[in-house]
Structure formats: C-alpha cells, structure tokens
Amino acid sequence: MVTVLASAAFVVTWSSGFLVPAIAVEAVAPLTLLVWRFVPLAVILVVIVALTGASEGITRVDVGRQALIGLFAQFGYCASVYAAIAAGVATGTTALIDAVQPLIVAVLVGPLLGLRVRGVQWAGLLVGAAGVLLVVRSQLDDSEAHPSSYVWPALAMACLIVGTFLQRRSAPRTGTLVTLAIHVTVTAVALVPIAAVFGALAPPASVSFWLAAGFAAAFPTLAAYGLYWWLLRRVGITALNALLFLVAPTTAAAGALLLGEPLTVITLLGFVLCAAGVAAVLVSEARAGGEGERDVTMATAAARE
Numbered sequence: 001m002v003t004v005l006a007s008a009a010f011v012v013t014w015s016s017g018f019l020v021p022a023i024a025v026e027a028v029a030p031l032t033l034l035v036w037r038f039v040p041l042a043v044i045l046v047v048i049v050a051l052t053g054a055s056e057g058i059t060r061v062d063v064g065r066q067a068l069i070g071l072f073a074q075f076g077y078c079a080s081v082y083a084a085i086a087a088g089v090a091t092g093t094t095a096l097i098d099a100v101q102p103l104i105v106a107v108l109v110g111p112l113l114g115l116r117v118r119g120v121q122w123a124g125l126l127v128g129a130a131g132v133l134l135v136v137r138s139q140l141d142d143s144e145a146h147p148s149s150y151v152w153p154a155l156a157m158a159c160l161i162v163g164t165f166l167q168r169r170s171a172p173r174t175g176t177l178v179t180l181a182i183h184v185t186v187t188a189v190a191l192v193p194i195a196a197v198f199g200a201l202a203p204p205a206s207v208s209f210w211l212a213a214g215f216a217a218a219f220p221t222l223a224a225y226g227l228y229w230w231l232l233r234r235v236g237i238t239a240l241n242a243l244l245f246l247v248a249p250t251t252a253a254a255g256a257l258l259l260g261e262p263l264t265v266i267t268l269l270g271f272v273l274c275a276a277g278v279a280a281v282l283v284s285e286a287r288a289g290g291e292g293e294r295d296v297t298m299a300t301a302a303a304r305e
Contacts, residue, residue, distance in 0.1 A: 003234055007243055010227040015250040017220025018081065019258060020212055028209055030086040031191075031200040034078060036209075037216040038188040045181035054177050063182060065170055070183030073163025074225065075190045080156035087149035090261055101157050102241035103129055105164070109237060112165055117238055120284040128245035128277025134270030135248050167229065168237050176226050184221065242281035245274045 020033070049055050102125050109115040117125075172179065195201040203209060231240045249271040256263035 003231075006227055006231060006234070010224060010231060011243055011246045011250055013219045013224035013227065014244075015247050015254060017078070017216070017224060018085070018247075018251045019254055020216040020220060028204055029198075029200040030082040031195050031198060032203060033209070033213060033216065034082050035188070035191045035195045035201060036203050036213045037078075037221060038074075038184055038191060040213075041217040041221060042181075042185040042188040045177070045184055049178055049181045052177075054175060055181075058174055058178060062172070062174055065166075066172065066174055066179055066182040067186045069163045069166045069170070070186040071163075071190065072159045072166065074183045074221075075187040076159030077156045077163070078187070078221075079191070080152045080159060084145075084149060084152035084156065087152060088145035089149050089153065090145075090255070100129070101161055102238075102244055104157075104161060105237060105241045108161075108165065113168060113237070115236075115238070118284055121238060121242075121281045124277045124280025124284065125242065126277070127280065128242065128274050131270040131273025131275075131277060132245055132248045134273065135252050135267050164232065164237065164241075168232060176230055179229055180222065180226055183225065239282055242278050245278050249274050 020037075106117045106122065106125055109117060174182070192201065203213075228240070231243070249267075252261070252263065252267055253271075255261035
C-alpha cells in the first residue's frame with residue numbers, strides 16, 4: 001500500500017512541475033522562476049543535512065558522483081522543460097519526454113544493467129506509449145511553438161535518462177535527503193550564473209511569484225524527486241519509468257482545467273491506453289516479485305561495502 005500511495009503521489013507531484021512554469025511564464029521569465037525554485041531550497045536542505053548529521057560517512061567520491069547525477073537529472077531536465085514551455089510548447093506536449101523515456105529505458109536496461117524486460121511488460125510499454133502519443137497528438141494542432149522548440153523536450157528526456165542510469169548503476173550510499181541536497185545545490189549553483197548573464201536573476205517582489213516558487217520547490221522538486229529516487233530503489237527502473245506514462249495524461253488534464261488547453265475524445269482515449277499500459281507493467285512486476293532489479297541493487301551495494 002505504501003508503494004501504491006507513493007507511486008500516485010509521484011505522478012501527481014511530477015506532473016505539477018510542467019504546470020508551474022506554464023502558469024507563471026506570462027508574469028516572469030521562466031529562468032527567474034527556475035533559479036528561485038532551487039536557491040532557497042538548496043540553503044534549507046544543506047542546513048538540515050548539517051544539523052541532522054545525515055552526511056556522516058559520505059565521501060568526496062559519493063558527493064562528486066551525486067553532483068554529476070544532479071546536473072543531468074535536475075539541472076538538465078528542469079532547465080530544458082522550462083525552456084520548452086517558454087518557447088510555447090503545450091504542457092501536455094512537453095510531457096512527451098515521459099512518453100518515450102520508458103521505451104528507451106526498457107531497451108537499455110539489458111545491455112547496461114543486465115536486467116530483462118518481460119513480454120507482458122513490453123506490451124504494456126507499447127500500449128502506454130501509444131496512449132501518450134494520442135494525448136500529445138491531440139494538442140499539437142493548437143500549439144504555436146516553432147518546430148525547433150521540440151528539441152528541448154528531447155534534451156530533457158536524454159538528461160533524465162542519463163541521470164537515472166547513473167544513479168541506478170552507482171548503488172548510492174547517500175540517503176534520499178543527502179541525495180536531494182546535493183542535486184538541488186549543484187542545480188542552484190549552475191543556474192545562478194546563467195540567470196545573471198541573461199539578466200534574469202533578480203526576483204520580483206510579488207507574492208504570487210514567491211508562492212509559485214515555493215510550490216515548485218516543495219512539490220515538483222522536493223516531493224517528486226524524493227519519490228523518484230525512493231521508487232527507483234523500491235520498485236526498480238522498469239516499473240518506475242512505466243509510471244511516467246501517467247504524467248502526460250495527468251498534465252494534459254490539469255492543463256485543460258487550469259489553462260484552458262484542449263481535451264478531446266482522442267485525448268481521453270489516450271488516457272485509457274496509458275492506464276492500461278501502466279497496469280500491465282506493474283502487475284507483471286508484482287507477480288515476478290520485483291525479481292532481478294532489487295537483487296542486483298543489493299548485490300552491488302554489498303560488493304561495494
């Protein structure tokens with residue numbers, strides 16, 4: 001039950017990350033919002049880690065490894081998503097990154113991690129991908145973004161895949177709190193000079209801006225990424241990435257309610273296919289008892305110790 005609730009919370013909080021920049025983009029530069037989503041949170045997390053002693057036993061090698069993962073999984077991913085939305089790509093279309101990623105991950109887990117994706121899971125992944133493509137296709141005609149803008153979602157997808165595989169292969173000794181603290185800090189450090197160069201560092205004094213920044217820090221950053229890394233250890237990389245099929249439908253539904261974006265019959269059909277695909281993958285994983293993925297993780301960790 002804990003895993004089910006965590007999975008649902010992950011989908012909702014991860015989806016919220018696509019809506020924050022879309023809502024705030026008209027009032028403030030997306031880069032400004034992105035910077036102040038991370039800077040205060042980095043300070044808070046570093047202080048908490050220092051006060052709790054959570055970093056005890058963590059080596060410089062561990063910190064360096066997590067810093068590299070954070071540059072891909074948070075900085076590269078979030079910066080690319082914000083750039084896509086700022087370029088006019090619809091929120092549901094931006095979530096296309098989560099439609100393709102599970103398939104790419106399924107192809108790579110064999111050669112990179114020595115894991116096997118079962119036939120039922122492949123079927124579920126393909127059905128889920130078809131569902132997300134329907135969701136995205138229903139929005140393309142209403143998007144005014146230049147075709148070149150769609151490079152940003154592809155770049156975001158690539159960054160998250162690299163970060164996920166690096167984390168999966170590393171058998172990290174850092175807990176979720178320390179992992180988040182490192183990732184958020186390196187992202188903040190990377191964003192500040194970029195924002196300064198583009199004149200987007202100074203935040204507005206409006207209450208609405210700080211509410212948006214606080215929401216973005218709490219939910220799509222702290223909660224979503226915390227759940228992402230926790231679920232990666234708990235359910236494995238294939239099942240976790242299957243959950244990403246639910247992000248595009250959730251984002252599209254929220255975009256329709258909050259932003260007036262289109263929600264058609266084709267979109268709804270896509271929702272159904274996404275749900276069916278995710279169910280097939282998760283049921284297959286549950287029946288197999290999570291098999292090799294967690295075993296490989298524990299064996300790797302034991303070997304390191």
